[in-house]
Structures are given as C-alpha cells and as structure tokens.
Amino acid sequence: MDGINSLRNGPDEHGRFGLYGGRFVAETLMPLILDLEKEYRAAKVDPEYVAELKNLATHYTGRPSPLYFAERLTEHLGGAKVWFKREELNHTGSHKINNCLGQILLAKRMGKTRIIAETGAGQHGVATATVCAKFDLPCTIFMGATDVERQMPNVLRMKMLGAEVRPVTAGAGTLKDAMNEALRDWVTNVDSTYYLIGTAAGPHPYPEMVRDFQSVIGTELKEQFREREGKLPDAVVACVGGGSNAIGTFHAFLDDPEVAIYGAEAGGHGVDIENGHAASMTGGRPGVLHGNRTYLLQDDDGQILEGHSISAGLDYPGVGPEHSYLHDTKRVTYAPITDTEALEAFQLCTKMEGIIPALESAHGLAQVMKLAPTMAKDQSVVLCLSGRGDKDVESVGKYLGLLK
C-alpha cells in the first residue's frame, strides 16, 4: 500500500528508523526480543489474534473513541475548529490500554507467566494491572518514588487491581529510573517474564509494535473526520512523552503532506534551563539508552540527565526512535510546552469543555492553543486527548494553591 517514498515503511529489518532505533540490549535479552519479534509477526497475520484484539477493543476498551468538536474552545481561540480524539474515555482512562491489550495477548501466546512494566504517570501501570487482572497474570510495576507521590490515585488503583508496585529511589525517582529497574528485573527473570513496555520506545520490535497497537487512534480519527467534515484535518497534535499516543495519532497521516503534524514536548521550566525540562528533541542530541538510539537529554560525557516536567508521564529524557526520525526529516514539528502553559490549558479545558484532561494531554492542548488562532476558521486541528486528569487533580490543586 505504501510506496517507496512513504514515511510509513519503518523500521527496516534491523529495527532502524534511519539512524534511530536498533537493539541495544544485553545478550541475556537478545534471544527473547528476537523471539518476540517472530511471535509478533505471526500474531499480526493470525486471524484469531486479530479478532480477539478487535473484540476486546470494542467491548472492553469501548472503541472507537469519539471525535468531539470542542465548540467553546474553538470560539474562545477564535481560529481553526478544535476537535478532540477522546482517548481519555477508554477503559482505564487513557490510550495506554490499546497497547496493553495487544501485548498481553502476545505474552499469553509466548507462554509467559509474569508481567512487568514501568510507569510514569501511572496510566500505563494501571492499564497493565488491569489487563493482568483480566488475564490472571501476576504483575510487578516499577514506578519512580517521586512519581509514586505525585500520582497517588493511580498507585492505589494498581494495588487494588492486584499489582505489586515497586517504588524506585535511584536517580530522581522518575520514569527513566523505573525503566532501568524494570530492565534489571527482566534480565533476572527472563525465562518467565514478559516486559510490557508502555511507550513506543525500547529495543526493536517494541517501537514498531507499540506504534501498531496505538495506530488505531489515527486510523479511526481519519475516518471519523472524513465522515464529519468530508476531508482531512489541517493539523493533528499530540503530546510526546515516549511518544506512543503521538505516533499512534500521527502514523495514519504521515503520507498526507497537507496535514500538518505537531508533537508537544515537555518544556518544564523552560528549555534554556539545564535539566529543567524533558524536551529531548528540542534540547537533546542522539544517543543510546534503553535499547534504542534516539534523541536524549545528556551531558557532554554522554551521561543521561534526569530532566523535569510537571507531568510524570512526560518526565523522560528520551523519546521513541520513530519520532527522532520524523524530527530529522522535519515531517513533524516538535515544540516545547512549559509547565505553566500546560497548567493554563488544563484549567481552560476543564472550565470550558467540562473535560478534565491529563497533564500530559494538557501539553498537547497548549500547543493547539498556540496554533488554532493562527489558522483560518474553516480549518481544523485535532488533538489526541490521550488521558483524563483525575490522577492529577491533587497535584494541580497544590500548584494552584487550592490545597495546603
């Protein structure tokens, strides 16, 4: 379907998107990720697997998620029509479930008896704990100690779902440290354990696999928008942590040059402040971490920086390799959004649309708020509203001084 010049052909057989991606893992894990790739190729074309996933998407997740016209925001911004692709209405409250269902079925096929995962905001942890409850598999979730604190509601949800939550105190106690610890656990328990990575990053085939599971977002959106407006949207926007909701939104549009694509990175306190942000493409350079080559926040000696974001789900010094490729090829524009801008967008969306967005998604909305006023009224911009903000009300309340 996609031609030679398509941007949708990656990765190559070595798991590369141009310079990025690859399989930079310890030998202990190598046989397993080769196995996983084989299993995934087989599952993709197995009608039974495909049907089961489709069935779960419909009856468990609640797909398709609606495409919503945000009328008051559109009026307020005074430019392009603003639409939300409502991934926050999915079961468990974010896009993360799309990927978890795909992977848990693979884990089952591979005969794995234990699941591990890393989580930042806790949304991926909750989605993983959820599918593990449903499929009766024990699971251990690694979460940075800082994130355990700022996302307490999700920690409780995971525990109630039967997961063991392991707080990680190394480093800044955020997503990067959780991922290191998950990798250590995986190396130790490689025979029994499936690592359910939560974003479109890590060693090949994870970036491809997670993208495929999340691509349902953009595929549905394209069709829904055509039904409603009879054309393609003029722009699509998503927030970028590791980049799974973003690549899921973007992938269907990569070969439609008339659609502008924007990724909102975590600008934290500002990209000029060293270690004060998590905008790996705006403020980092290529390096190798967690199994892939990609843009990373790092110092001159190649030591990885911790980064900062108000949003636990975006607080990661790297990004999925396909985004690095799309950044270099300039197909996608990645722009930093500060903590303050995200907080403003969070409040505006809550007050004007009656939708409390996740702080992660609020970064995407802040980008829409910059974009829409510069566009014509007959144009449209669609935001992937990746998650709901219930998990964030306490920490936002603290920032706004509503809580002592």
Add this chain to the structure above:
Amino acid sequence: MTTRIDRVFASAKAANRPVLAAYVMGGDPDLATGQAIMNALPQAGADIIELGLPFSDPMADGVAIQMGGQRALAAGQTLRGVLGMVEEFRRKDETTPIVLMGYYNPIYVFGVEKFLATAKEAGVDGLIIVDLPAEEDAELCIPALKAGINFIRLTTPTTDDARLPVVLENTSGFVYYVSMNGTTGAVIKSRAAVGESVQRIKAHTELPVIVGFGIKTADDAAEMGRHADGIAVGTVIVDAVAKSLVDGKASDRTVGAVRDLVADLAAGLKRARA
C-alpha cells in the same frame, strides 16, 4: 601478533592455573584513589584488569556497581578520565591487559573513531560493552577489531547452541560467560550448570572462556576456576571500596582493602587445579 591478552592466557595455561580478572570502577571512590587501586591490582594477583566506565544508567548492574559508578561520576570521572587512568597505569606496567567495561552511550557521544584511537594509544587491550549485542556489531565491534582492540562478548545462559556462532563470530581475546540470568552481584543458582555451559561454549570456539557474575569468595574462586580458563570478580571488590569509606570518602584502608581481597581471591583460585 600476540597481544597482552593472548600472552596472559598462554602463560596461565603453561602454569596450569586459571586467570583472575579483577573489575574495578574507574575513578571510584575518587580519581586519585581509583588510580592507586588500579595500580595495586597486578601485585595483589590480578592477571587482567577490567576497568569500569561509569554510566548514569547501568541497566545490567546490581546496586554495588551502580553505587561505584555514582561515586566515580560524583568525583568528576569522564570517559576521557578513564582513558587517562590507563595511560598513567601503562607508565609502570606494560604487560597486564586492560579491558574497559561499560555501556555504549559515552563512547558513542565521544565519537567511535576518536575513542578507539585514544584507547589504543593509551594501552587499552579490550572492550566489553554490555548493551552492544552481535546484532549491533557495525557500531563498535568491527571498528574496534580494525583498530587492533579486542571486542569481548558476553555469553549468557540464554545464548543457546543455535545462537552461539552468531555471538562468537566477531569475538576476540576471550569469551566472558555470565554465570546466570541477572545483574552483576546476584547469586549463582546452579554451579554445576556453569561448568556444563563452559564446555558447551568451548565446543564452538578456541578462545579462552572466563566465568563472571556472582563470584564472591575465595572458595567460589576455587570452584569456578575449576570449570574455566579464568574468573572475573567485580561486585565484591566494589563493595570492599564502599565498606572502607569513612563519611563517604576514601580512608587509609581503601587501597589496602582491595589489595587484601584480591590477594585472597587469587589464593583461592590457586586451589582450583590442586
């Protein structure tokens, strides 16, 4: 051309004894003490020095080596600094092989060609880079071989007979068998299985095989030395550094603590073939 690594294994073989590879983190607990520790290793009984490159995110290491790396980084260690340690060491020791062990990113950021040239010049003999499997040989392994530096591969219990030829293809110097699925410092579950695995690897290669991960005492050294051409010890050495610190700083016992421990392990290893 015989290398320092070849010569060490040849002379150990002639003497019917296994070699001892001692791992220390380069620049732990501070740059000067780290150098003094390294310099003391050959006399204490180390045949090969594995010099750790500190990295912010050591995904394959247990807590002890993680902490050692953090101490070195806090002391201002860099990749160039570790290469400087090698240069300094070589002023007095031209024979002990030095193998750098670490992760790829600092090397990638330094620049592969520049790194290899500097490392060769400094007197580095081999590299063990944990996150570069055979599938990524084009990154560093092939250029290293061209530059005359051995690329030593880890093989693990998950490396089966079908995969071993892939893993061994560009390996040189020696083969490092990781005794278990786990991070550095974990516990070996089945010692008998280690011996079998070494034999399995030897069926695929002429290269010497050393066993590492989980060797903690002189008795472990004696037992594991029976199964292989050598052993590698790291975590307990880095732990000895940690235990010798006073208020987080090197004490007058630090270098001695490492020296005594390595001597004890070397003595244990002598019993391996007795």
